[in-house]
Amino acid sequence: MSILVVGSVAFDSIETPTGRRDRCLGGAATYFALSASYFTDVRVIGVVGEDFTPEHEAVLTKRGVDTRGLEHTSGKSFHWTGSYVKSLNEAQTIDTELNVFETFAPKVPAVYQDSEFLFLANIDPVLQKNVREQMPKVRMVCGDTMNYWITGHRDNLAKVLTGLDALLINDGEAKLLADNSNLVLAARKVLSMGPKALIVKHGEYGATAFFGEHAFGGTGRVPTPFRAPAWPLEEVVDPTGAGDSFAGGFIGYLASQPEINLKNFKHAMFYGGVMGSFAVERFGTERMQSLTREEIDQRFALFRELSHLD
Amino acid sequence: MSILVVGSVAFDSIETPTGRRDRCLGGAATYFALSASYFTDVRVIGVVGEDFTPEHEAVLTKRGVDTRGLEHTSGKSFHWTGSYVKSLNEAQTIDTELNVFETFAPKVPAVYQDSEFLFLANIDPVLQKNVREQMPKVRMVCGDTMNYWITGHRDNLAKVLTGLDALLINDGEAKLLADNSNLVLAARKVLSMGPKALIVKHGEYGATAFFGEHAFGGTGRVPTPFRAPAWPLEEVVDPTGAGDSFAGGFIGYLASQPEINLKNFKHAMFYGGVMGSFAVERFGTERMQSLTREEIDQRFALFRELSHLD
Numbered sequence: 001m002s003i004l005v006v007g008s009v010a011f012d013s014i015e016t017p018t019g020r021r022d023r024c025l026g027g028a029a030t031y032f033a034l035s036a037s038y039f040t041d042v043r044v045i046g047v048v049g050e051d052f053t054p055e056h057e058a059v060l061t062k063r064g065v066d067t068r069g070l071e072h073t074s075g076k077s078f079h080w081t082g083s084y085v086k087s088l089n090e091a092q093t094i095d096t097e098l099n100v101f102e103t104f105a106p107k108v109p110a111v112y113q114d115s116e117f118l119f120l121a122n123i124d125p126v127l128q129k130n131v132r133e134q135m136p137k138v139r140m141v142c143g144d145t146m147n148y149w150i151t152g153h154r155d156n157l158a159k160v161l162t163g164l165d166a167l168l169i170n171d172g173e174a175k176l177l178a179d180n181s182n183l184v185l186a187a188r189k190v191l192s193m194g195p196k197a198l199i200v201k202h203g204e205y206g207a208t209a210f211f212g213e214h215a216f217g218g219t220g221r222v223p224t225p226f227r228a229p230a231w232p233l234e235e236v237v238d239p240t241g242a243g244d245s246f247a248g249g250f251i252g253y254l255a256s257q258p259e260i261n262l263k264n265f266k267h268a269m270f271y272g273g274v275m276g277s278f279a280v281e282r283f284g285t286e287r288m289q290s291l292t293r294e295e296i297d298q299r300f301a302l303f304r305e306l307s308h309l310d
Numbered sequence: 311m312s313i314l315v316v317g318s319v320a321f322d323s324i325e326t327p328t329g330r331r332d333r334c335l336g337g338a339a340t341y342f343a344l345s346a347s348y349f350t351d352v353r354v355i356g357v358v359g360e361d362f363t364p365e366h367e368a369v370l371t372k373r374g375v376d377t378r379g380l381e382h383t384s385g386k387s388f389h390w391t392g393s394y395v396k397s398l399n400e401a402q403t404i405d406t407e408l409n410v411f412e413t414f415a416p417k418v419p420a421v422y423q424d425s426e427f428l429f430l431a432n433i434d435p436v437l438q439k440n441v442r443e444q445m446p447k448v449r450m451v452c453g454d455t456m457n458y459w460i461t462g463h464r465d466n467l468a469k470v471l472t473g474l475d476a477l478l479i480n481d482g483e484a485k486l487l488a489d490n491s492n493l494v495l496a497a498r499k500v501l502s503m504g505p506k507a508l509i510v511k512h513g514e515y516g517a518t519a520f521f522g523e524h525a526f527g528g529t530g531r532v533p534t535p536f537r538a539p540a541w542p543l544e545e546v547v548d549p550t551g552a553g554d555s556f557a558g559g560f561i562g563y564l565a566s567q568p569e570i571n572l573k574n575f576k577h578a579m580f581y582g583g584v585m586g587s588f589a590v591e592r593f594g595t596e597r598m599q600s601l602t603r604e605e606i607d608q609r610f611a612l613f614r615e616l617s618h619l620d
Contacts, residue, residue, distance in 0.1 A: 182544060182546075185544055187542075204493070205512055205515035224615045227539045227617045229617075232497075232537075234492060234495055263620050266619055266620070306537050307536070308618075309576055309580060309614060310573050310576070
């Protein structure tokens with residue numbers, strides 16, 4: 001089944017303890033699409049400027065990603081400059097040039113209308129809602145957000161949350177959204193805002209899913225939370241895109257399965273962790289471009305061994 | 311099989327976001343012994359002052375803990391005052407009165423000589439080594455330490471590490487001991503100092519075991535690391551003793567099994583997490599005094615469900 005992602009396609013200038021790269025291809029939709037492309041068909045909606053060349057687009061199309069929803073316009077592409085020199089766990093934003101992204105008004109092309117899965121990457125919740133409404137027949141909708149929208153655009157965000165099957169955010173975002181420093185209480189509050197499931201990403205410690213009542217085939221009770229591990233990595237070269245690669249593996253795997261149920265949801269979380277662990281091994285999307293399904297399944301087996309009790 | 315623990319038996323004055331308690335029974339050996347007592351026989355070596363009453367001792371003996379190695383001396387017991395008001399993840403020490411602990415010279419009674427498991431709780435590594443040498447026939451030795459000994463008594467600590475089957479410390483301590491901010495590289499360095507296994511405790515995110523070559527029945531290769539989860543708790547009343555309760559569950563379960571192998575090691579880590587999760591539910595050792603094996607096994611089942619992939 002096919003997935004539609006709406007989000008940023010951008011250039012990133014990144015500094016980490018390992019080195020730096022200027023203007024490498026990035027953006028949430030790019031990481032997501034590349035990651036999900038190992039599992040199923042992916043379609044992208046985004047906007048890019050004149051600096052986005054056919055070579056950049058080929059990075060996506062080589063992986064079979066449908067880029068017909070990528071709007072080319074005059075001006076420059078979104079450009080983010082960030083540093084992980086102080087901490088690999090948190091990006092320090094040095095500069096954000098929205099450029100063509102500032103007036104982005106995503107339109108779902110007719111040929112994308114039959115997409116069964118939708119990922120609303122981290123963009124203005126007004127745009128997320130707008131895209132959601134253009135996809136009345138979609139089977140599963142997942143979304144991301146960030147502190148900026150949680151603190152300054154809460155009412156708009158609330159309208160997105162009510163329509164989500166799963167919200168994927170990190171510990172800090174979940175606690176901020178719920179205004180509660182306890183993760184379990186924060187999760188309960190967030191679930192009361194609408195999402196059927198909340199996946200909280202813990203970086204190197206994995207991710208925990210919290211479920212609402214009857215979620216994903218849960219039989220008459222609230223399913224037990226589920227914790228998927230992250231692989232302990234010897235080197236994190238560049239953390240950029242780890243969360244979107246997680247989302248790509250998660251939704252990609254789910255979309256490749258005949259049914260959305262708790263068992264597949266849990267396996268999908270493992271695949272999310274697998275794709276996140278690959279993403280950070282090299283700068284930018286380099287690793288996400290060059291994987292094989294065999295490598296992915298080998299690492300999935302490692303994740304399983306890491307946390308499996310006989 | 312029986313476990314010998316050497317460590318502090320103390321009084322703690324604790325402030326947390328939930329409230330405060332003055333001079334409640336605590337100390338690493340106390341938490342460890344109570345926790346392990348649900349699995350097997352436990353013997354304690356420690357020193358207490360005149361303020362340690364028969365009622366205090368009864369807390370241990372009621373759980374079947376052998377206190378014949380508890381030295382009663384004139385003066386006051388070790389007294390720690392700490393606060394978790396700023397952060398539930400890290401104790402802020404307000405005052406440490408060593409009292410009778412200052413001249414503690416642990417002696418292993420003859421009746422303890424046949425103990426098969428030894429836990430060297432967080433005390434001066436000179437004393438840890440001394441106790442280790444009094445137990446030449448012990449089957450498995452586990453140990454704990456802290457930043458104070460890592461930074462100021464490194465040479466003495468090194469002599470303890472060479473003789474350990476498992477070292478149980480937290481992320482910050484492992485990174486400090488190895489002088490490396492990457493957990494995997496830090497773990498490899500710590501293992502090169504002697505321990506056959508390193509268990510790194512991540513607080514609310516569980517714990518990861520790293521193994522040396524051939525550790526615990528590993529067949530000719532370094533076993534894959536193992537990650538045990540922690541249960542997402544709605545309320546942490548008092549984090550004091552969580553690590554020692556983890557150690558008690560871990561070694562207690564292992565000592566209750568016919569063999570020390572990787573499978574039992576992994577189950578033991580789950581039981582460690584289970585006991586740690588109970589410890590923090592009430593102030594001091596309250597919860598550790600009143601458990602049932604049924605409650606423990608029920609929570610074990612929850613831990614398993616939390617992280618089990620069908």
